[in-house]
Amino acid sequence: MYRRRLRLLLAIIAIMSGFTLVSSGHAADKPSPPNILFIYTDDHTHRTVSCYPEAFDWVNTPNIDNLAKRGVRFTHAYIGTWCMPSRATMLTGRHSYGVESMRMVGQYPGSEYDPAKCPFWPSVFRENGYCTAQVGKWHTGTDTGFGRDWDYQVVWNRPRHVDNSGAYYYDQLIETNGGEAKMVEGYTTDNYTKWASNFIRGENRDAEKPWYLWVCYGAVHGPFTPADRHMSEYADLKVPTPADIFPPRPGKPDWAQKIEYWVKGEKGEPVMKGGAFGGKTVEGAKGVHGNTLTDWVRQYHQGVLAIDEGVGKLMATLKETDQLDNTLVVFTSDQGFGWGQHGFCTKLAPYDATIRSPMIVSMPSLLPEGAVCESPVGGVDIAPTFFNFAGIELPWKMHGRDLTPLLKNPKLVRKEPVLTTLTGRMYGSDTNVVPTNVEDLELNGVPWWVSLVSGRLKYIRTLKEGEIEELYDLAKDPEELTNLAFDRKFADKLSELRAATIAELKRTDAGMAEHLPPVKMAF
DSSP states (O other): OHHHHHHHHHHHHHHHHTOOOOOOSOGGGSOOOOEEEEEEESSOOGGGSTTSTTSOTTOOOHHHHHHHHTSEEEEEEEOOSSHHHHHHHHHHSSOGGGOTTOEEOSSTTOEEOOTTTSOOTHHHHHHTTOEEEEEEEEOSOSOOOBTTTBSEEEEEETTTOGGGTTOSSSSEEEEETTOOOEEEOSOHHHHHHHHHHHHHHTTTSOTTSOEEEEEEOOTTOTTOOOOGGGTTOSTTOOOOOOTTSSSOOTTSOHHHHTOOSEEEOTTSOEEEGGGSBOOTTOTTBOOSSOSBHHHHHHHHHHHHHHHHHHHHHHHHHHHHTTOSTTEEEEEEESOOOOSSGGGOSSSOSSSHHHHOEEEEEEOTTTSOSSEEEOSOEEGGGHHHHHHHHHTOOOSSOOSSOOOHHHHHOTTOOOOSOEEEEEOTTOOGGGGSSOOOSHHHHEETTEEOEEEEEETTEEEEEESSTTOBEEEEETTTOTTOOSOGGGOGGGHHHHHHHHHHHHHHHHHTTOGGGGGOOOOBOOO
Protein backbone atom coordinates (compact mmCIF):
# COMPACT_ATOMS: atom_id res chain seq x y z
CA MET A 1 0.00 0.00 0.00
CA TYR A 2 2.86 2.39 0.89
CA ARG A 3 4.57 1.76 -2.45
CA ARG A 4 1.32 2.33 -4.34
CA ARG A 5 0.74 5.66 -2.58
CA LEU A 6 4.34 6.67 -3.28
CA ARG A 7 3.89 5.94 -7.00
CA LEU A 8 0.66 7.94 -6.97
CA LEU A 9 2.40 10.90 -5.29
CA LEU A 10 5.16 10.83 -7.93
CA ALA A 11 2.55 10.71 -10.71
CA ILE A 12 0.71 13.70 -9.20
CA ILE A 13 3.91 15.73 -9.00
CA ALA A 14 4.79 14.84 -12.58
CA ILE A 15 1.41 15.71 -14.08
CA MET A 16 0.95 18.92 -12.11
CA SER A 17 4.48 20.03 -13.06
CA GLY A 18 4.01 19.21 -16.71
CA PHE A 19 6.77 16.57 -16.75
CA THR A 20 6.77 12.98 -17.95
CA LEU A 21 8.62 10.56 -15.72
CA VAL A 22 11.09 8.30 -17.49
CA SER A 23 11.43 4.75 -16.27
CA SER A 24 14.87 3.51 -15.30
CA GLY A 25 13.83 0.04 -16.26
CA HIS A 26 12.53 -0.94 -12.84
CA ALA A 27 8.76 -1.35 -12.53
CA ALA A 28 8.78 0.20 -9.06
CA ASP A 29 10.22 3.45 -10.47
CA LYS A 30 7.41 3.95 -12.96
CA PRO A 31 4.39 5.93 -11.68
CA SER A 32 1.14 4.05 -11.60
CA PRO A 33 -1.22 5.28 -14.33
CA PRO A 34 -4.66 6.25 -13.07
CA ASN A 35 -7.76 4.16 -13.47
CA ILE A 36 -10.40 5.80 -15.67
CA LEU A 37 -14.12 5.48 -15.00
CA PHE A 38 -16.12 6.89 -17.90
CA ILE A 39 -19.84 7.17 -17.09
CA TYR A 40 -21.86 7.75 -20.26
CA THR A 41 -25.61 8.34 -20.27
CA ASP A 42 -28.02 8.49 -23.19
CA ASP A 43 -30.15 11.38 -24.52
CA HIS A 44 -29.42 13.16 -21.25
CA THR A 45 -29.70 16.93 -21.16
CA HIS A 46 -27.71 19.02 -18.69
CA ARG A 47 -31.05 20.49 -17.57
CA THR A 48 -31.81 17.33 -15.55
CA VAL A 49 -28.80 17.74 -13.25
CA SER A 50 -29.52 19.99 -10.28
CA CYS A 51 -26.04 21.52 -10.08
CA TYR A 52 -26.65 23.09 -13.49
CA PRO A 53 -28.42 26.48 -13.26
CA GLU A 54 -30.57 25.60 -16.28
CA ALA A 55 -32.27 22.79 -14.30
CA PHE A 56 -35.77 23.32 -12.91
CA ASP A 57 -35.71 24.24 -9.21
CA TRP A 58 -37.42 20.93 -8.32
CA VAL A 59 -34.72 18.75 -9.88
CA ASN A 60 -32.71 16.73 -7.33
CA THR A 61 -29.62 14.71 -8.32
CA PRO A 62 -27.50 14.70 -5.13
CA ASN A 63 -24.94 12.13 -6.22
CA ILE A 64 -24.08 13.79 -9.53
CA ASP A 65 -24.00 17.09 -7.67
CA ASN A 66 -21.53 15.58 -5.19
CA LEU A 67 -19.36 14.51 -8.12
CA ALA A 68 -19.36 18.14 -9.28
CA LYS A 69 -18.42 19.28 -5.77
CA ARG A 70 -15.32 17.10 -5.95
CA GLY A 71 -14.43 17.98 -9.52
CA VAL A 72 -14.79 20.31 -12.50
CA ARG A 73 -18.20 20.97 -14.06
CA PHE A 74 -18.23 22.09 -17.69
CA THR A 75 -21.04 24.49 -18.53
CA HIS A 76 -21.05 23.98 -22.32
CA ALA A 77 -20.26 20.43 -23.45
CA TYR A 78 -21.06 19.40 -27.03
CA ILE A 79 -20.41 15.66 -26.99
CA GLY A 80 -22.36 14.55 -30.06
CA THR A 81 -25.60 14.81 -32.01
CA TRP A 82 -27.14 11.35 -31.77
CA CYS A 83 -26.44 7.89 -30.41
CA MET A 84 -24.30 6.12 -32.98
CA PRO A 85 -21.93 8.88 -34.22
CA SER A 86 -21.39 10.12 -30.69
CA ARG A 87 -20.22 6.67 -29.63
CA ALA A 88 -18.09 6.35 -32.76
CA THR A 89 -16.38 9.57 -31.68
CA MET A 90 -15.82 8.20 -28.18
CA LEU A 91 -14.11 5.13 -29.66
CA THR A 92 -11.94 6.93 -32.23
CA GLY A 93 -11.45 10.52 -31.08
CA ARG A 94 -12.74 11.69 -34.46
CA HIS A 95 -15.80 13.42 -35.85
CA SER A 96 -18.18 11.19 -37.81
CA TYR A 97 -16.65 12.25 -41.14
CA GLY A 98 -13.32 10.85 -39.91
CA VAL A 99 -14.68 7.44 -38.88
CA GLU A 100 -13.87 5.39 -41.96
CA SER A 101 -15.97 2.31 -42.94
CA MET A 102 -18.66 2.82 -40.26
CA ARG A 103 -22.05 2.39 -41.93
CA MET A 104 -25.70 1.75 -41.27
CA VAL A 105 -26.85 -1.55 -42.82
CA GLY A 106 -30.13 -3.41 -42.89
CA GLN A 107 -32.88 -2.70 -40.41
CA TYR A 108 -32.22 0.08 -37.89
CA PRO A 109 -30.07 0.07 -35.76
CA GLY A 110 -28.05 -2.40 -37.81
CA SER A 111 -24.49 -1.21 -38.45
CA GLU A 112 -21.06 -2.53 -39.42
CA TYR A 113 -17.43 -1.38 -39.66
CA ASP A 114 -14.04 -2.71 -40.70
CA PRO A 115 -11.71 -2.82 -37.64
CA ALA A 116 -8.69 -2.51 -39.94
CA LYS A 117 -9.97 0.82 -41.28
CA CYS A 118 -11.71 1.89 -38.08
CA PRO A 119 -9.56 0.96 -35.06
CA PHE A 120 -10.90 1.78 -31.60
CA TRP A 121 -8.43 3.28 -29.14
CA PRO A 122 -9.17 0.98 -26.12
CA SER A 123 -7.04 -1.59 -27.96
CA VAL A 124 -4.10 0.80 -27.55
CA PHE A 125 -4.74 1.02 -23.81
CA ARG A 126 -4.68 -2.79 -23.67
CA GLU A 127 -1.34 -2.84 -25.48
CA ASN A 128 -0.01 -0.37 -22.92
CA GLY A 129 -0.90 -2.36 -19.83
CA TYR A 130 -4.48 -1.33 -19.11
CA CYS A 131 -7.34 -3.70 -18.43
CA THR A 132 -10.24 -2.38 -20.51
CA ALA A 133 -13.93 -3.02 -19.91
CA GLN A 134 -17.28 -1.87 -21.19
CA VAL A 135 -20.68 -2.33 -19.59
CA GLY A 136 -24.09 -1.45 -21.01
CA LYS A 137 -25.38 -0.21 -24.33
CA TRP A 138 -23.44 -0.99 -27.51
CA HIS A 139 -24.54 0.87 -30.63
CA THR A 140 -21.56 0.85 -33.03
CA GLY A 141 -21.52 -2.17 -35.33
CA THR A 142 -22.29 -5.79 -34.52
CA ASP A 143 -18.59 -6.39 -33.72
CA THR A 144 -18.22 -5.21 -30.11
CA GLY A 145 -14.44 -5.71 -30.13
CA PHE A 146 -14.13 -8.19 -27.26
CA GLY A 147 -10.61 -9.64 -27.16
CA ARG A 148 -9.30 -6.88 -29.39
CA ASP A 149 -10.46 -3.67 -27.69
CA TRP A 150 -11.85 -5.04 -24.44
CA ASP A 151 -10.67 -7.49 -21.80
CA TYR A 152 -14.14 -7.64 -20.31
CA GLN A 153 -17.52 -6.79 -21.81
CA VAL A 154 -21.10 -7.23 -20.75
CA VAL A 155 -23.21 -5.40 -23.31
CA TRP A 156 -26.59 -4.97 -24.92
CA ASN A 157 -25.62 -5.27 -28.59
CA ARG A 158 -28.42 -3.38 -30.34
CA PRO A 159 -27.05 -3.63 -33.91
CA ARG A 160 -26.88 -7.43 -33.67
CA HIS A 161 -30.21 -8.02 -31.94
CA VAL A 162 -32.47 -5.69 -33.90
CA ASP A 163 -35.68 -7.25 -32.61
CA ASN A 164 -34.56 -6.50 -29.04
CA SER A 165 -33.23 -3.01 -29.81
CA GLY A 166 -36.20 -1.21 -28.25
CA ALA A 167 -35.82 -2.92 -24.87
CA TYR A 168 -34.07 -0.02 -23.19
CA TYR A 169 -35.21 -0.73 -19.65
CA TYR A 170 -36.24 -4.37 -19.21
CA ASP A 171 -35.62 -7.80 -20.74
CA GLN A 172 -32.40 -7.18 -22.64
CA LEU A 173 -30.36 -9.69 -24.61
CA ILE A 174 -26.92 -9.38 -23.00
CA GLU A 175 -23.64 -10.59 -24.50
CA THR A 176 -20.81 -11.34 -22.08
CA ASN A 177 -17.27 -11.45 -23.45
CA GLY A 178 -18.47 -12.00 -26.99
CA GLY A 179 -20.58 -15.02 -26.06
CA GLU A 180 -24.10 -15.96 -27.01
CA ALA A 181 -26.68 -13.42 -25.91
CA LYS A 182 -28.87 -14.31 -22.94
CA MET A 183 -32.08 -12.64 -21.79
CA VAL A 184 -31.54 -10.72 -18.54
CA GLU A 185 -34.35 -9.44 -16.38
CA GLY A 186 -34.35 -6.41 -14.12
CA TYR A 187 -34.16 -2.66 -14.57
CA THR A 188 -31.22 -2.06 -16.89
CA THR A 189 -29.81 1.02 -15.16
CA ASP A 190 -29.52 -0.99 -11.96
CA ASN A 191 -28.03 -3.97 -13.80
CA TYR A 192 -25.32 -1.87 -15.41
CA THR A 193 -24.46 -0.26 -12.07
CA LYS A 194 -24.14 -3.70 -10.43
CA TRP A 195 -21.90 -5.11 -13.17
CA ALA A 196 -19.71 -2.00 -13.19
CA SER A 197 -19.39 -2.03 -9.39
CA ASN A 198 -18.33 -5.67 -9.46
CA PHE A 199 -15.61 -4.87 -11.97
CA ILE A 200 -14.34 -1.99 -9.84
CA ARG A 201 -14.21 -4.36 -6.86
CA GLY A 202 -11.89 -6.63 -8.80
CA GLU A 203 -14.10 -9.13 -10.60
CA ASN A 204 -13.14 -10.02 -14.18
CA ARG A 205 -9.87 -8.07 -14.20
CA ASP A 206 -6.18 -8.33 -13.39
CA ALA A 207 -5.67 -6.64 -10.02
CA GLU A 208 -2.11 -5.62 -10.98
CA LYS A 209 -3.20 -3.51 -13.95
CA PRO A 210 -4.75 -0.06 -14.09
CA TRP A 211 -8.19 -0.17 -15.64
CA TYR A 212 -10.42 1.74 -18.03
CA LEU A 213 -14.16 1.17 -17.61
CA TRP A 214 -16.78 2.63 -19.95
CA VAL A 215 -20.26 2.42 -18.39
CA CYS A 216 -22.88 3.09 -21.06
CA TYR A 217 -26.29 3.60 -19.49
CA GLY A 218 -29.27 3.25 -21.83
CA ALA A 219 -31.18 5.75 -19.72
CA VAL A 220 -32.60 8.22 -20.17
CA HIS A 221 -33.38 7.36 -23.82
CA GLY A 222 -36.98 6.90 -24.97
CA PRO A 223 -39.36 5.45 -23.94
CA PHE A 224 -38.01 7.19 -20.79
CA THR A 225 -39.21 4.47 -18.43
CA PRO A 226 -38.49 5.27 -14.75
CA ALA A 227 -37.77 2.58 -12.20
CA ASP A 228 -40.91 1.55 -10.31
CA ARG A 229 -39.50 3.06 -7.12
CA HIS A 230 -39.38 6.51 -8.76
CA MET A 231 -42.84 6.63 -10.37
CA SER A 232 -44.27 8.94 -7.70
CA GLU A 233 -41.38 11.42 -7.67
CA TYR A 234 -41.67 15.05 -8.78
CA ALA A 235 -45.42 15.26 -8.15
CA ASP A 236 -47.42 18.47 -8.67
CA LEU A 237 -44.85 20.13 -10.90
CA LYS A 238 -45.65 22.46 -13.78
CA VAL A 239 -43.37 22.84 -16.77
CA PRO A 240 -43.40 26.23 -18.52
CA THR A 241 -44.09 26.17 -22.24
CA PRO A 242 -40.96 26.99 -24.31
CA ALA A 243 -41.26 30.21 -26.28
CA ASP A 244 -41.09 28.64 -29.76
CA ILE A 245 -42.59 25.23 -29.18
CA PHE A 246 -45.09 26.04 -31.94
CA PRO A 247 -44.25 27.64 -35.30
CA PRO A 248 -43.53 30.17 -36.66
CA ARG A 249 -39.99 30.41 -35.36
CA PRO A 250 -38.53 33.77 -36.44
CA GLY A 251 -34.93 33.62 -37.60
CA LYS A 252 -34.82 29.85 -37.95
CA PRO A 253 -34.16 28.13 -41.29
CA ASP A 254 -36.96 26.72 -43.38
CA TRP A 255 -36.49 23.13 -42.18
CA ALA A 256 -36.91 24.22 -38.55
CA GLN A 257 -40.28 25.82 -39.29
CA LYS A 258 -41.63 22.34 -40.13
CA ILE A 259 -40.74 20.69 -36.80
CA GLU A 260 -43.95 19.64 -35.06
CA TYR A 261 -43.63 17.20 -32.20
CA TRP A 262 -46.14 19.11 -30.10
CA VAL A 263 -49.67 20.37 -30.72
CA LYS A 264 -52.13 22.29 -28.58
CA GLY A 265 -54.40 20.25 -26.31
CA GLU A 266 -57.96 21.00 -25.27
CA LYS A 267 -56.82 23.70 -22.84
CA GLY A 268 -54.10 25.05 -25.11
CA GLU A 269 -51.38 23.14 -23.28
CA PRO A 270 -48.68 21.36 -25.35
CA VAL A 271 -49.37 17.66 -25.88
CA MET A 272 -47.25 15.19 -27.80
CA LYS A 273 -48.50 14.86 -31.36
CA GLY A 274 -50.02 11.45 -32.01
CA GLY A 275 -50.41 10.69 -28.31
CA ALA A 276 -47.21 8.65 -28.02
CA PHE A 277 -43.44 8.92 -28.38
CA GLY A 278 -42.29 8.25 -31.94
CA GLY A 279 -38.60 7.47 -31.54
CA LYS A 280 -36.87 4.77 -33.56
CA THR A 281 -37.41 1.21 -32.18
CA VAL A 282 -39.76 2.49 -29.46
CA GLU A 283 -42.57 3.85 -31.62
CA GLY A 284 -45.94 4.18 -29.90
CA ALA A 285 -44.59 4.38 -26.34
CA LYS A 286 -47.27 6.11 -24.30
CA GLY A 287 -46.47 8.30 -21.33
CA VAL A 288 -46.81 6.73 -17.89
CA HIS A 289 -48.43 9.89 -16.44
CA GLY A 290 -50.19 11.33 -19.48
CA ASN A 291 -49.42 13.09 -22.74
CA THR A 292 -48.85 16.74 -21.84
CA LEU A 293 -45.44 18.36 -21.94
CA THR A 294 -45.44 18.43 -18.15
CA ASP A 295 -46.28 14.71 -18.00
CA TRP A 296 -43.43 13.77 -20.32
CA VAL A 297 -40.86 16.04 -18.68
CA ARG A 298 -41.77 14.57 -15.29
CA GLN A 299 -41.36 11.02 -16.60
CA TYR A 300 -38.03 11.88 -18.25
CA HIS A 301 -36.63 13.41 -15.07
CA GLN A 302 -37.78 10.39 -13.06
CA GLY A 303 -35.70 8.21 -15.35
CA VAL A 304 -32.59 10.16 -14.38
CA LEU A 305 -32.97 9.27 -10.69
CA ALA A 306 -31.68 5.71 -11.10
CA ILE A 307 -28.66 7.09 -12.96
CA ASP A 308 -28.01 9.43 -10.04
CA GLU A 309 -28.24 6.50 -7.63
CA GLY A 310 -25.87 4.55 -9.89
CA VAL A 311 -23.30 7.33 -9.84
CA GLY A 312 -23.51 7.32 -6.04
CA LYS A 313 -22.95 3.57 -5.89
CA LEU A 314 -20.01 3.64 -8.29
CA MET A 315 -18.32 6.40 -6.31
CA ALA A 316 -18.98 4.54 -3.06
CA THR A 317 -17.38 1.44 -4.56
CA LEU A 318 -14.27 3.41 -5.50
CA LYS A 319 -14.04 4.70 -1.96
CA GLU A 320 -14.62 1.29 -0.37
CA THR A 321 -11.86 -0.27 -2.48
CA ASP A 322 -9.37 2.54 -1.83
CA GLN A 323 -9.28 3.54 -5.52
CA LEU A 324 -10.80 7.00 -5.26
CA ASP A 325 -7.51 8.92 -5.29
CA ASN A 326 -6.15 7.12 -8.32
CA THR A 327 -9.26 7.12 -10.52
CA LEU A 328 -10.18 9.78 -13.05
CA VAL A 329 -14.00 9.93 -13.22
CA VAL A 330 -15.74 11.49 -16.23
CA PHE A 331 -19.51 11.82 -16.34
CA THR A 332 -21.27 12.93 -19.52
CA SER A 333 -23.83 11.90 -22.15
CA ASP A 334 -23.85 11.12 -25.87
CA GLN A 335 -25.88 14.30 -26.35
CA GLY A 336 -28.76 16.20 -24.79
CA PHE A 337 -32.46 16.12 -25.59
CA GLY A 338 -35.04 18.77 -26.39
CA TRP A 339 -38.38 19.01 -24.60
CA GLY A 340 -40.44 21.53 -26.54
CA GLN A 341 -37.63 23.97 -27.28
CA HIS A 342 -37.84 24.96 -30.97
CA GLY A 343 -40.63 22.39 -31.27
CA PHE A 344 -38.49 19.33 -30.60
CA CYS A 345 -38.83 16.10 -28.71
CA THR A 346 -35.52 14.63 -29.83
CA LYS A 347 -31.81 15.38 -30.24
CA LEU A 348 -30.13 15.97 -33.65
CA ALA A 349 -30.69 19.71 -34.07
CA PRO A 350 -27.79 22.18 -33.64
CA TYR A 351 -29.31 23.99 -30.66
CA ASP A 352 -28.09 23.76 -27.07
CA ALA A 353 -31.54 22.66 -25.93
CA THR A 354 -31.33 19.51 -28.06
CA ILE A 355 -27.66 18.48 -27.88
CA ARG A 356 -25.88 20.10 -24.93
CA SER A 357 -24.76 17.52 -22.36
CA PRO A 358 -23.74 17.56 -18.72
CA MET A 359 -20.03 16.96 -18.22
CA ILE A 360 -18.17 16.60 -14.93
CA VAL A 361 -14.56 15.48 -14.45
CA SER A 362 -13.30 14.49 -11.01
CA MET A 363 -10.00 13.42 -9.49
CA PRO A 364 -9.34 15.50 -6.36
CA SER A 365 -5.85 14.11 -5.94
CA LEU A 366 -4.91 15.93 -9.16
CA LEU A 367 -7.66 18.38 -10.05
CA PRO A 368 -9.55 21.25 -8.39
CA GLU A 369 -12.76 20.58 -6.48
CA GLY A 370 -16.02 22.46 -6.84
CA ALA A 371 -14.77 24.23 -9.95
CA VAL A 372 -16.73 25.41 -12.99
CA CYS A 373 -15.22 25.71 -16.47
CA GLU A 374 -17.11 28.01 -18.81
CA SER A 375 -14.98 27.30 -21.88
CA PRO A 376 -16.87 25.18 -24.43
CA VAL A 377 -15.62 21.63 -24.96
CA GLY A 378 -16.43 18.84 -27.41
CA GLY A 379 -16.77 15.08 -27.48
CA VAL A 380 -13.63 14.79 -29.60
CA ASP A 381 -11.66 16.24 -26.69
CA ILE A 382 -12.31 13.31 -24.37
CA ALA A 383 -10.08 10.60 -25.87
CA PRO A 384 -6.96 12.83 -26.10
CA THR A 385 -7.50 13.74 -22.45
CA PHE A 386 -7.63 10.09 -21.45
CA PHE A 387 -4.40 9.41 -23.34
CA ASN A 388 -2.64 12.26 -21.56
CA PHE A 389 -3.70 11.03 -18.13
CA ALA A 390 -2.63 7.49 -19.00
CA GLY A 391 0.73 8.73 -20.30
CA ILE A 392 0.21 7.05 -23.69
CA GLU A 393 1.04 8.63 -27.06
CA LEU A 394 -1.86 9.17 -29.44
CA PRO A 395 -1.91 6.30 -31.97
CA TRP A 396 -3.41 8.39 -34.78
CA LYS A 397 -4.60 11.89 -35.50
CA MET A 398 -7.53 12.74 -33.27
CA HIS A 399 -9.75 15.73 -33.91
CA GLY A 400 -10.00 17.07 -30.37
CA ARG A 401 -7.65 18.71 -27.92
CA ASP A 402 -6.44 17.52 -24.52
CA LEU A 403 -8.53 19.13 -21.79
CA THR A 404 -5.86 18.84 -19.09
CA PRO A 405 -4.98 22.58 -19.13
CA LEU A 406 -8.65 23.45 -18.53
CA LEU A 407 -8.93 20.78 -15.85
CA LYS A 408 -5.90 22.13 -14.01
CA ASN A 409 -7.10 25.72 -14.35
CA PRO A 410 -10.85 25.83 -15.11
CA LYS A 411 -10.75 29.64 -15.33
CA LEU A 412 -8.66 29.51 -18.49
CA VAL A 413 -10.38 30.90 -21.56
CA ARG A 414 -10.14 28.39 -24.37
CA LYS A 415 -8.90 30.00 -27.58
CA GLU A 416 -9.77 27.12 -29.89
CA PRO A 417 -13.39 26.85 -31.12
CA VAL A 418 -15.52 23.74 -30.71
CA LEU A 419 -16.91 22.12 -33.84
CA THR A 420 -20.02 19.93 -33.82
CA THR A 421 -21.48 18.17 -36.85
CA LEU A 422 -24.44 16.15 -38.03
CA THR A 423 -23.85 13.93 -41.06
CA GLY A 424 -26.98 11.85 -40.74
CA ARG A 425 -26.43 8.14 -41.28
CA MET A 426 -23.12 8.56 -43.12
CA TYR A 427 -19.51 8.30 -41.96
CA GLY A 428 -15.95 8.64 -43.20
CA SER A 429 -15.31 9.30 -46.87
CA ASP A 430 -19.00 8.72 -47.60
CA THR A 431 -19.48 12.26 -46.27
CA ASN A 432 -17.04 13.88 -48.72
CA VAL A 433 -19.94 14.98 -50.87
CA VAL A 434 -22.98 16.39 -49.11
CA PRO A 435 -26.04 14.51 -50.46
CA THR A 436 -28.94 16.34 -52.04
CA ASN A 437 -31.58 13.62 -51.76
CA VAL A 438 -33.76 13.94 -48.66
CA GLU A 439 -33.31 10.30 -47.58
CA ASP A 440 -29.56 10.75 -47.06
CA LEU A 441 -29.47 14.45 -46.20
CA GLU A 442 -32.11 14.52 -43.48
CA LEU A 443 -32.54 12.55 -40.27
CA ASN A 444 -35.99 12.92 -38.73
CA GLY A 445 -36.44 16.14 -40.67
CA VAL A 446 -33.07 17.65 -39.62
CA PRO A 447 -30.60 18.19 -42.51
CA TRP A 448 -26.83 17.90 -42.21
CA TRP A 449 -25.23 20.85 -40.46
CA VAL A 450 -21.99 22.10 -38.93
CA SER A 451 -21.74 24.35 -35.89
CA LEU A 452 -18.89 26.27 -34.31
CA VAL A 453 -18.91 27.63 -30.76
CA SER A 454 -16.30 30.29 -30.11
CA GLY A 455 -16.52 31.77 -26.65
CA ARG A 456 -20.21 32.46 -26.28
CA LEU A 457 -20.97 32.94 -29.96
CA LYS A 458 -22.40 30.02 -31.90
CA TYR A 459 -22.41 29.81 -35.70
CA ILE A 460 -24.62 27.27 -37.49
CA ARG A 461 -24.51 26.36 -41.17
CA THR A 462 -27.17 24.05 -42.55
CA LEU A 463 -25.70 21.91 -45.32
CA LYS A 464 -28.68 22.30 -47.59
CA GLU A 465 -28.58 24.73 -50.46
CA GLY A 466 -30.57 27.89 -49.93
CA GLU A 467 -30.91 27.67 -46.15
CA ILE A 468 -29.94 30.65 -44.00
CA GLU A 469 -27.02 30.80 -41.60
CA GLU A 470 -27.51 31.24 -37.86
CA LEU A 471 -25.55 33.15 -35.24
CA TYR A 472 -26.43 33.27 -31.54
CA ASP A 473 -25.02 34.98 -28.49
CA LEU A 474 -25.31 32.21 -25.90
CA ALA A 475 -24.61 34.59 -23.02
CA LYS A 476 -27.38 37.07 -23.82
CA ASP A 477 -29.69 34.63 -25.63
CA PRO A 478 -29.19 31.14 -24.13
CA GLU A 479 -32.48 29.92 -25.63
CA GLU A 480 -31.21 30.79 -29.14
CA LEU A 481 -34.29 32.75 -30.15
CA THR A 482 -32.60 35.73 -31.87
CA ASN A 483 -30.62 34.95 -35.01
CA LEU A 484 -27.89 37.61 -35.21
CA ALA A 485 -26.99 36.58 -38.75
CA PHE A 486 -29.65 39.09 -39.83
CA ASP A 487 -28.11 41.92 -37.80
CA ARG A 488 -25.67 44.03 -39.85
CA LYS A 489 -23.73 44.87 -36.71
CA PHE A 490 -22.59 41.24 -36.65
CA ALA A 491 -21.71 40.99 -40.35
CA ASP A 492 -17.96 40.91 -39.71
CA LYS A 493 -18.31 38.36 -36.91
CA LEU A 494 -20.54 36.20 -39.10
CA SER A 495 -17.93 36.25 -41.86
CA GLU A 496 -15.18 35.45 -39.37
CA LEU A 497 -16.99 32.44 -37.89
CA ARG A 498 -18.00 31.19 -41.33
CA ALA A 499 -14.33 31.12 -42.31
CA ALA A 500 -13.30 29.63 -38.96
CA THR A 501 -15.80 26.79 -39.43
CA ILE A 502 -14.36 25.91 -42.82
CA ALA A 503 -10.85 26.13 -41.38
CA GLU A 504 -11.74 23.71 -38.59
CA LEU A 505 -13.29 21.30 -41.10
CA LYS A 506 -10.07 21.42 -43.10
CA ARG A 507 -7.91 20.99 -39.99
CA THR A 508 -9.78 17.77 -39.26
CA ASP A 509 -9.58 16.54 -42.89
CA ALA A 510 -13.28 16.81 -43.71
CA GLY A 511 -13.65 16.11 -47.42
CA MET A 512 -16.86 18.14 -47.54
CA ALA A 513 -14.97 21.33 -46.64
CA GLU A 514 -14.01 21.92 -50.26
CA HIS A 515 -17.55 21.99 -51.63
CA LEU A 516 -20.14 22.95 -49.04
CA PRO A 517 -23.54 23.84 -50.48
CA PRO A 518 -24.07 27.61 -50.71
CA VAL A 519 -26.09 29.39 -48.06
CA LYS A 520 -28.76 32.03 -48.44
CA MET A 521 -26.98 35.24 -47.49
CA ALA A 522 -28.76 37.54 -45.05
CA PHE A 523 -27.52 40.68 -46.84
